[in-house]
Amino acid sequence: MYVAVKGGERAIENAHAFLAEDRRGDPAVPELSVAQIREQMALAVNRVMAEGSLYDPDLAALAIKQARGDLIEAIFLIRAYRTTLPRFGSSKPLDTGAMACHRRISATFKDAPGGQVLGPTFDYTHRLLDFKLMAEGEAPVAPVAEPRREPTPHITEFLNKDGMIEEEAQSDAMPPDLTREPLELPADRALRLQSITRGDEGFILGMAYSTQRGYARNHAFVAELRIGTCSVEMEIPELGFAVEIGEVTLTECETVNQFKGSKTEPAQFTRGYGLVFGQTERKAIAMALVDRALRWKELGEDNSGAPAQDEEFVLYHADNIQATGFLEHIKLPHYVDFQSELELVRKLRAGVPEALREAAE
Amino acid sequence: MIAAEDRKSWMGLLAKARPAALAALWDEAVPHEVLRAPEVGAVMVQGRMGGTGAPFNLGEMTVTRCSLRLATGEVGHATVQGRDKDHARRAAMLDALLQGPRRAEVRARVLAPLGAQRAREAEHRAAKAAATRVDFFTLVRGED
Structure with missing residues (x-):
């Protein structure tokens, strides 16, 4: 029997009020300001910008x-907000x-021009709680x-001079945009990079780690990891020239991997690339490893069947908003679906002899 | 005639300024007609594969743009970072003023202190980074 029901408005309203009160926590404790979060929870802010795909x-x-500190929920809010913004164009x-x-x-x-600059890093800390x-x-x-x-030169430039590393193809072609066109496979590298840079940090980390453990073996060296600020320039149609419209903090990781060469290519190093909004170095390194693993086809390598080489698997599961949307929807009412399943199981059981049913129980 | 390079540099400085810092330097309203009211939107930021190769889409950033014409005729444009409409209006107004007879005054009152402040901040951050630069020294050499 099909029974349509409605209701729950009051329950929902009160649940939201309960959420608001719990969000605030103990009123005896001072309320957290947005500026405090921006300044003192900066790496959480960076992750939300990177995966929310909005700086x-x-x-x-x-x-x-x-x-309430649920970063995937925060990323969801940012993704929802960005869909309300008109797109003024693309930067250079x-x-x-x-x-x-x-x-x-x-x-x-060791002796790279520009030096080894550690910056504000957790590396070399003892990971002991600091009660101070x-x-x-x-x-x-x-x-x-x-x-x-002066600007700090890229390390791969030095390798490039001797032809020891593959050259990046030069192009100024407008890249495809997965926020405008649905992701279709096979995806080119531009689409893969866009998908990975906004992908879930945990998922990309897990995929990258799998390549290190031997699934799609590619031993990567971090040729360079840099964090800093870059100006963003955009062509302004009214002016006919490009101007700086802002500045973003970025993490860039370039990995080099050994490549034995093929019939047409000499032995040389190949590249993996990671570029992520904010100070997000775990994500940038992981991105470079996954990028490299997904390049097996264009480099003429074997597909070892590893998950990290499977672009359908990686790209269709990297987005935590798609993933959590589908995952969490199963907690919402499925009364009618379940009712039909219940009927089916009852019918199946009705057709089974008594003795068998008892044995199963 | 204003050189494009010159205008490019002041527009960049105004776009990257913190809204409060800019407001503190200039709060005079100059008579004008709004050509495009301040509007918040997004710009897709592109990166390059391997830092130097083909472009790909990295993600968007928020910006606010505004265009206006002063009563004296100069047209100012602004596309500034973030969602502050006053920032965009102020930057467009200053862009227009910088093309007119008050350019020397605006340079002295706004651009010079803004540029100096930016340079100071960048220099201070670079100085902190420089203090974390590793100096290697050799403990033992393998060969005799």
Whole structure:
């Protein structure tokens, strides 16, 4: 029997009020401001911008507050907001070579021009809880030294000079945009990179880790990891020239992988590339590894059947908003669906002899 | 005649300014007609594969744009980072003023302090980074 029901308005309204009260927590504890989240939870803000695919630290901080710190929920809020914005155009491609780096390291060249600059990193900390942070103290002050004024060159440039590494194809072609056209396979590298840079950090990390453990074996060296700010330029139609419209913090990771060569190509290093909004270095390294694994076809490598080589598997499961939307919808009412399943199982059981049914129970 | 390079540089400075910092430097309303009211939108930011190769879409950023014409005839445009409509209106107004007879005054009152502040901040951040630069020293050499 089919029974249509409605209701729950009051329950829903009260649930939202309950959520609002719980979000605020104990009123005896001062309320968190959006500016505090932006300044002091900066890496959470960065993740929300990267996966929300919208660079706006204030909005990301607001989303984190509204989502009670649930970052996937915050990313959902940002994704929903960005669909309301008119698109004014596309920037010129960023020049990451001109990045003002506040962190820049290479795992391949000790004496890289520009040096090994550690920046504000968790590396080399002891991962011991710092109980001093439980008390309010003076704002810490970092030491300074004579600053570098010229841009820091990319490490892969040096390898490139000797032909030791594959050249990136030069192009200014307008890239495909998966926020405008549905993702179709096979995807080109531009589409894959867009999908990975906004993909779930945990998923991309897991995929990258699988390549390190031997699924699609490709031993990557981090030729360079840099974090810093880049200006964004856009062509303004009224002016007929490009102007800077802002500045973004980015993390860029370039990996090099050994390549034995093929019938047409000499032995040389190949590249994996990661570029992510914000200070997001785990994600950028993981992105570079997954990018490299997905390039097997264009490099003429074997498909070992590894998940990280399967672009359908990676690209269709990397988006945490699609994933959580489908996952979480199963908790919503499925009364009618379930009713029909229940009927079916009853009918099946009715057709089975008594003895068998008892044995099964 | 204003050089495009010159205008490009002040428009960039105004776009990247913090709205409050810009408001603190200039709060004078100059008579004008709005050609395009401040509007919040998004710009798709592109990166390049391997830093130097073909472009791909990295993600969007919020911007606000505005165009206006001063009573004296100069047309100002602005596309500024973020969602602050006053910032966009102020930047468009200053862009227009910088093309007219008050350009020296606006340079001195707005662009010079804004540029100096930006340079100071960038320099300070670079100085903190420089202090974390690793100096390697050799412990032992393998060969005799």
